[in-house]
Amino acid sequence: MRVxxxxxxxxxxxxxxxxxxxxxxxxxxxxxxxWLFLKNQQLADAARxxxxxxxxxxxxxxxxxxxxxxVMSDAGLAQSGYLVQLTPANVATAAPGSTVTVEVTVxxxxxxLIGLPLIPVPSDLAERTSxxxxxxx
Numbered sequence: 305m306r307v308x309x310x311x312x313x314x315x316x317x318x319x320x321x322x323x324x325x326x327x328x329x330x331x332x333x334x335x336x337x338x339w340l341f342l343k344n345q346q347l348a349d350a351a352r353x354x355x356x357x358x359x360x361x362x363x364x365x366x367x368x369x370x371x372x373x374x375v376m377s378d379a380g381l382a383q384s385g386y387l388v389q390l391t392p393a394n395v396a397t398a399a400p401g402s403t404v405t406v407e408v409t410v411x412x413x414x415x416x417l418i419g420l421p422l423i424p425v426p427s428d429l430a431e432r433t434s435x436x437x438x439x440x441x
Contacts, residue, residue: 336417340412350408354375358435359404368395390406404436407430412426
C-alpha cells in the first residue's frame with residue numbers, strides 16, 4: 305500500500321512537534337551546564353588568587369578582598385553579589401605554618417545564563433582554597 309505524501313509530511317510534523325522540546329531542553333541544558341562549569345572555575349581562580357595573597361607575610365584582609373575583587377571583575381562577576389569568607393577571620397594574625405582558607409560563594413541565580421526552571425542547577429556556587437601561611441614558625 306502506498307502512503308500519500310501529505311500523510312508523510314503530517315507524520316514528520318508530528319514527530320518534530322514531539323521531539324523538538326526534548327532536543328531543545330538537552331541543547332539548552334548543555335549550554336547552561338557549560339556556563340556553570342566556567343563560572344565555577346572562575347570562582348576557584350578567585351579563591352586561589354585570594355589565598356596566594358593571604359598566605360604571604362604581608363597579607364591582610366584588605367589585600368585579599370582587593371585581589372578577589374580584581375579576579376571577579378576580570379571574570380565579569382563583580383556585580384554578582386559574591387561573598388568572601390576568610391579563615392582565620394584576620395589573615396594578618398595567622399601564625400606562620402597555619403592553614404589559611406579563602407572561600408568565594410555566589411548565588412547561582414545571580415549568574416545563570418539561561419535560567420530555565422526545568423534544568424536542575426545548584427542554588428549556590430562555592431569554591432574554597434586552603435594554603436599554609438608563609439614565614440618561619
